[in-house]
Structure formats: structure tokens, C-alpha cells
Amino acid sequence: MENKIIPYTMLSEALNSTQELIERILPEYGMPSLRIGLEKINSVLDDYLQKAQEGFPIVGYHFAFPGEYLQCYDCVPVCLEASGYFLATLLLHGVEKYYDLIANFGHPYHTCSAQKASMAFTLDDLFRFDAIITPTAPCDSTCASYPFFRYEGKFPLIIADLPFRFDEKGYEYYGNQLKLSLTKLGKEIGQEPDYKKLKMALELENKTNKLQLEIFELAKTIPSPIENMYNAVSAATAILIPGTIEKYEFYKEMLEIAKYRYRKKVHHGGEEHIRSIWPYMLTFFDISLCEYLDRELGMSILFDIFNYNFSDPINTRSDLNTMFYDMAKKGMGWPMVKQSIEFYYPFINDCVRFAKEFSADCFIFTQSLACKQFGTVPQLLKEALKEIGVPMLIIEFDVGDARMTSLATMKEKIKMFSQTLL
């Protein structure tokens, strides 16, 4: 059978070689999050590739659509944003050539590189989906770029309208949208939703969430028992392998390591000099920045946007409507979605609170080119943090495209900023 998800094969191969390098080169306890994370992700990807070979329908999904919701179908879930970003991370020369390919097609340079790569993969016939499902949030880039898949890729595009109102009314509306869109998806791929399977995936996610929350709490201690790399790998597991036992195991093992370090007061980089909070994203074009900060600057990244958003557990024991309501709450509280559909006030208040609770020395706000929905918050946040004496560095960059702000520039900026803190 033809391979309809070649980028996942590329990802799997890149993961294999990276994993091999880690196993062979790093000492046994070096960067455990990367070692464990890659192993777990690889295992799930192998399974997906196998299922794709067997002819299961390929369902593309936006990262803001919690992927575990797709487990009510026998399908191969493929995260469009994760595909590009993790190839950007793992391929030696990144995925810039794909960004150029879609730019030559006429896609504006200022849209999100998260979608650019998958659009180019589609243009290059590397991706063939049986359907794609997406919410209408978090950003203009999503709303603007996804129609490409319908009109150019000719893939059925199913849209769940995510209301820009973070309240009861919004949860009910989105719960209904989730139900409708999943039903539509089922029709598109010729399957009935298996809610029993969905409930199992949700319950597993509930348990995983609990572990994440514990790790998050441990990051409050000094020194932080969480290595910076954890944040990047955790983001990958969250959007690439949701609702799987492997994801659960990743957090379980990471929690054990964090607890050990906490008891021993050990810091991954040796000594913690600066405690930083990254309220937005890390670089995905080169995650070695995480290790550089830990080891060279003694700067802990206590968490980034993918690692501080926690929703209430989804009630799977009541009726379906309640379950969908909770699923909506989770979807609307998803990293970046929550901050996008809400006004800035809670985001700023949360950051100020986190700064105190986590004894942060500074904030680093990475303003991505594509994220217009965040383009007016950095200065407001900087001013709010200044009032409690916490400085913030703003770096404009592209999460996936190394050409906009290079790793060297980022390192230099952070280094200079850190010197003002010490």
C-alpha cells in the first residue's frame, strides 16, 4: 500500500537516528526527558505507520484539537503542526526548503510555520489525508491556512467552531461543535464513533494530566528538578501522541526523576543561577537551546506555554453531553487556545502569580512572527511584571524557521540579558 504519510516516516527515521545517538553518546543519565520521550514517541509512530500500511484512514488534526478525541475512530491521527515542527527539530537542515516551497506557491511569509510545512508536504504529495479536522482557533493563521487543504489538497475539511468566549455559554456551544464535527468525521471515513474507546482515552489523559500537574508543582522548588529539555519533549508528546499509554509512561518516568532530584536537591545543569518562565514557546528549530541554558548559563526554564495549562478531569462516567461539555472545556483551555480566546487580563494575572509562586528571576517572551493574537501582549506583560520587579526579555523569532532569528542570536540575547540579572 502506498505511503500516505511520508512526513511521519521521515519523522520516524529522524527519531531513530537521534535516539541511537542519544543512546550511544550520552551518559546513562544525560537528558532523560529526551531519551524517554523519543523512545515513547517512536513507539507510537511505529504503530501509526503500521496502521497506515494496513489501510486505516489517515486523519489530519490541528494541534489545538486534542488528538485523544480522535480515538473514537480506528484511524491514524496525524498532527499537522507537530509534523513540521518536529521535523524542524530533528532534521539536520530543518524544513526551511518546505517553507520556501509553500512561499513560492504564494503563501504569505508572515503566516505560521506550523502549518507551512504541512501545506508544502501536501503540495509535494507527501501527505494524503482522508479527512482533516480543525477548530477555528487559536489564530488567524489557522483560519487562513486550513482552507488550502480543502481547495488545493482536495481533502475533506471538518471545522469545529471554537467560540472566542471563555465561559459557560462557550463551553456548551463548543461541546456541541465537537460532537457535530466528530460525527461528520465518522461519516467521512465511514465509521461509527466508538465512545467506549474514547472514554478510555480520556480517562488515560485524566491520569496523565495528574502526573503533569505534579511535575509542574515540583518546578516551584529551588533548584528546579525539571530539566529544560522536558518542556520541549512534553510539548511533543502532548500534541503528537495524545491519549496513549506511552504518553502516560513518559510523564510517570519524568515524575520519578523529578522527585529524585527534588529529594537530592540536584539540578540537571549542575547549578541553577537563574529561574526563567517562558510564557510562550520554545524554539523548535533547535531545541539544543534548552540544554545550553541549563548547562552554560544555569538558567532553568520552569515551564513554557505547553506546560502550564491544565484542565479539570473529564467526567466520563456521566452522560455523553456532560462528557462533551468537559471535552469542550479542555479544548478551550488548551495551550495557546485559552490565551487566544480570552482577553489578556487573566493571562497577565496568571503570569504575575506564577512569577511569585515559582520564585522566577525573569520572563522570556518569544514573540513568534505568526502569532498575531499575541502580538499586543508582550509590552503589557512586561509592564505588569516590572511592577513586581521581574524583568522580561522579548525575542522576536519564528518557532520553526531558523533564518528569522538564528540560534546564535537567541543565545547572545539571552546571555546578555542574563548578565543583567546576576
Next chain:
Amino acid sequence: MSLQNDKFLNISDTISNSYLETTQKKVMGYYCTYIPEELFHAAKLFPYRIRSTGNKDTDLADIYMVRFTCSYVRSTLHLALQGVYDFLDGFVVCNSCDHSRRMFELFDLKVFNRESFTKKVPRFYLALPHIITEEGFGWYKKEVEEFKEELEKSYNINEITNRDLIDSINVYNENRRLLREIHNLRILDNPKISGSEALQISMANSSVPKEIANKELERILQILKDSEGIKTSNKRILLVGSIVDNINFTQLVESSGAIIVSDFLCFGTRNFQDDVKITSENNPLEDITKRLYYRMSCPRMMDDHERRLEFLKNEIKRANIDGVLLQRINNCDLHGCDNMLYEHELKDLDIPVFNIDRESFQADTTRLQTRIEAFLEMIT
């Protein structure tokens, strides 16, 4: 008579105008045409569409908005921070795009919170769905109903009655009818009006009370009917894309050898094609919402590209278009991606098409003009 130096058209050159300065009504500022203007009118408010016309700086706004944001919105914020929009007595924002939506917070924290500014300005927010469905309509209908209550409360209005709403619908439908009539004179073989003048009319129309606008539009219509029309061999262009609130750009296009005989802009055809159809005397607010929600969309409506393309194809025939000029303000993802699709779709139909990016204010003039001239020369 011609429209040169016409007093109504001149209103579009500035932010303020004599009606605004002398009105007894509360002025309600808004960015996007997806808001229920008829409702403001029925509430005896004066709806005013926020523009950045004539402004060339964004220095003050650049402090709060990163450089990847839209220069039109940045420009309006710059003006607001200078106090140019201090005349507003109300401010409504909907989630039309990521740039303008965030003005809700910035106006709150930085514009209306300035030390020198003591007026209390109520702010409102409407959450508009991104797709066109029955459920979405239900959602927006509720939003508008709640908004009506908020307006009544904020401005101590006893009740905005159905009668008030129907009267306002009639005023607005008349306004749209007049704009359509003017547009019909624009697409003639010898257009009676240039693209720049049409844009001026549209901008002035959103800056004065609608009763005044209707009288002025009647007057202009008569002038146009009596005029000979523009005899030109210039290429007939359809202008599509991001907001244009400055005739510098349309003048640049028209001085390059084109005449803009139609458009697909929010200060243009997109805003006057559809009327409110009153289905019952009992629920005019629902009828207003229906028009708003189901009207010809802009790219923020994620699932409606086909209908927009269909409009373009029809308009190309109707207005005998020689070429389509797609433009976007830099960093406008919505129009940028919609334009990308149009470019391919129109090329497939052998329609000359050109896709450019620009800033909201006139910049990079020579480069733009060279490119536009080259495009026009290529049209046979």
C-alpha cells in the same frame, strides 16, 4: 458638475468632521462591519467606523504592538494614543481578526486609561463564529441580543423597541440601495466615477449619521447620472483584499494606467450588497443578525471561500474586468491566504491577476507603482 472637491467626499480625508463635532448623540466607534450598525442607530447612537486615513506614523502604537502586526490597526492605535479618538463615547470590538480584536484590551488599558482622559467609555465585545452554520447563527443571534441589553443598560435606554429597529433597518437599507446604485454607475463602460471617488464615498458614508449620508448619496447619484462618464482606455481593475482606508493607494493604482471599476473590500461592495430582509415585525433584531451573519463574507469566515470566489467571477463578468489586483496589508494572514487561493483559481480561468503586499499608509510607492504598471502592461 463633478465630484472634485465635493464636500461629502472630503469628509473621508480626515478623521473628524463637522457632523461629529456638533452631534448631540453618543459616538460608538467600531472597526469591523460585522457589527450590528442598525442596532446603534436604533439606540440613537452615532456609529463611526475607525480609520487611520492620512496617518503615516505608528510610533506610539509600536510600543504595544510588535512589528508583525497590521499597520492599519497600529496606525489607528497610534491616533487613539494621540487623543484623536477621544470623541468616542463607546467602543465595540468583535473578533474579526487577531489584530483589531486586541484593541479591546489596548483601548481599555492604554487609550481610555490615559491620565489626561477622564471620560468613562463603555466597551463592548461580540464573539462572531468563524464558520457559517445554523448553530453559528444561533450563537451570534444570542450575542447580538445580549449586546442589545448591554447597550440599553450602559446608555440608560429604556428599551430599544422593534419599531426603532425597523425604522433603522429602513434607513440602512436605503443607504445600501443608494450605494449599489452608485456602484452600478461605476461599472459602466464609461464609468461615472473613479475607484478613488467610490472609496471616498464609502469612507464618508461611515463617518456621518446615516440620514445625512442618504441625502448626500441622493445628491451625488444625481450628479453622476447627469455626468458623461469617464472615457478612458485604462485597464478596468477589480481591487480585492485588505481594508483600504486611504485614497493614496487607489490613486497610485489609477495613476498607473488603471481604473478601479469594482472592488471586493470592506470599505466597498462587501458592505452594501445585502439588505436586511424584514421577515416579521416581531423580531427585526434577528433579521439584522441574519444579514450580518449570512452576508457576503470576508476571509475571517473560514468555510466560505467558494462563495467569495463566485462573487469575484460574477463581478469580473458584470463589470467587464480586465484584471484583478489582489492586495493585502503586510501581516494580514486572512487576506494573504485568501488571495493566494484566488491567484491560482483566477489564473486557471485565464483571468489576469496580480498579488501584492503593502502597508496601510502609502509606502514603497515607486516599487509598488512599477509592479502595478508592469502588470497593467501585461494585460492584453
